[in-house]
Amino acid sequence: MNRTWFSQPLETVATWWRIERRDGVALGFTSHDRDIIFGGLRHRTAPGMVPSAMRRSASLELDTAEISGALSHDAISEDDLVAGRFDGASITMGLVDWETLEAESLFAGTIGAVGREGAQFSAELASLKQQLFRELVPRTSPTCRAEFCGDGCTLSVAKYTHEAALSELGNGRLWIKVASADPADFCFGWLRPVDGPDAGTAFRIRATQADWLILDRPLSTGAESGMRVILKEGCDHTLSTCAQRFDNAVNFQGEPFMPGNDLLTRYPAAQ
Template sequence: MTRTWFSQSLETVAVWWRIERCDGVALGFTSHDRDLVFAGLQHRTAPGMVPSAVRRTATFEADSAEVTGALSHDAIGETDLSAGRYDGARVSMGLVDWETLETESLFTGTIGSVGREGEQFSAELQSIKHMLTRQVVPRTSPTCRAEFCGEGCTLSAAHVTHEAVIAEVSSDRQWVRLSTLASPERFEFGWLRMVDGPVAGITMRIEAADEGWLVLDRPMASDTAAGVRVVLREGCDHTLSTCSSRFGNALNFQGEPFLPGNDLLTRYPASQ
C-alpha cells in the first residue's frame, strides 16, 4: 500500500537527495538533523542545502527543480564545482521517514547548469523528460554530425589517444604546454583529461593550439603544476576535407557538404 505523506498534523519526514557523478562518486544528503543510511548510501545531514519546489507535469513538458546551498559543505566544494565534477551528474530527490526509513522518489534527472553567488551555489536540475526535446530526425549540415570516434564516425579512439606530461602552465592557467607531444595542432577540438593532481579525472576541451600551447575551455585548478600526467584525444573540425585527407574516413562522413543552403534563395541572377 502506498503511503500518503503529510496526512497527519505531525510527520517524521525529511527531504533527501542523491547525486551520482559521472566519475562514479555517489553522494547523499538529507534535511534531517542527523545522518540517515538507506538504499545502500549514507545521506549526510546538510541543513544549508535547500531544495526548491518540484514541479511535475502530466504532459511532455519537462519537470523542473533546483537545489541551493552553501559552498562550505565538506562534500561539495568550490573547487569541484568549478572543475566540472558535477556537470551532467544524475540526481534523485524525494522524501524519507527518519524513523522507519521509508522513502519515496519525487524527482529524477541530471544537473544542467551550476551557478554561484558569493558563498552560495545553485544547481538547475533537468528531468528525464528533458531528453524528449532532442532532435529525433537529424538536420542537414555541411559539417559532420557524428561525435569524433563515436557512433557513425567508426574511427578507433585508440589510434588518436595519447599520453603526455604537463611541462608548463600559463599565468591564467588556461594555456598549457606538454612535453613529448608532437604536432599540437592535431589536438584542436579534442580533449584533455588529468591523470594526476587535484583534478584527476576531469576532462577539458581543447579550443585551439598556438605555437606549441594548447588553449583549454576553462582554467585549470590553481595547484595544477608541471609534472602532472594527462591523456589527450586528437580533435576533428568535422569538415569533409579533414575527414578525407587526415583520417581517410570520408565514406562515413555524416554531413551534406555539397547540399545548397538557404543562401541560394537570396542570390541575384547573374547576367551572361
C-alpha cells in the same frame, strides 16, 4: 509496496538527493539530522541545503525543481562549482523513512545553471522530459554533426585517447605542453588531469600553436609540470579530415556539397 507519504500526523520522513557527477563522483545528502545509508550510498546530513518545491505533471510540460543552500559542506565547495564539476551532473531527489529506509524517487534530471550569491549557491534542475525536446530530424550541415568517437562517428574512443604528462605550463596555465604528443592531433579535443586540484575535470583544447595546447580555461593554481593527464584527440568535423586522417568518410554525418541559403538570392548570369 507503494506508500502514501504524509498520511499520518507524525512521520519519520526526510528528503534526500543524490548527485552523480560526470567525472564519476557520486554524492548523497539528506535533510535528516544524521547520515542515512540506503541504495548503496551514504547520504550525509546537509542541514544547510534546501530542496525547493518540486512540480510534476502528466503532460509534456517540463517538471521543475531547485536546490539552494550554503557553501558549508565539504563535498560541495566553491572551487568545485566554479570549476564546473557539477555542471551537467545527474541528480535524483525523493523521500526516505529514516527508520525503515523505505525510499521513493520524486524527481530525476540533470543540474543546469549553477549560481552563487555571497556564501549561498543555487542550482536549477532540468527533468528528464527535456530529452523529449531534442530534434529528431537533424538539420543539414556542411560539417559533421556527430561527436568525435560518439554516436554516428563509430571510431574507437580508446584508440584516440592517450595518457601523458604535462611538461610545461605557460600564459597563466592556459597554455600547456605535453610530453610525447603531437599538438596538431589534439586540437578540438579535451584534456582531463589525473593528478592535482583539477583531477577529473575536462578542459577543451580550443587551439594549438607550435608545441602548445591552448585550453578553453586555465588550470588551477596548484597545477605543475609532471602531472599526469588523459588526452583525447580532436576533429574539426570537415569531410577532408574525416576521409584523409581517419579514413571514415562513409560515416560522415553532414552534407558538405549541399547548396547554402545564398542559392535562393542568386540571379542568372547573362551568357
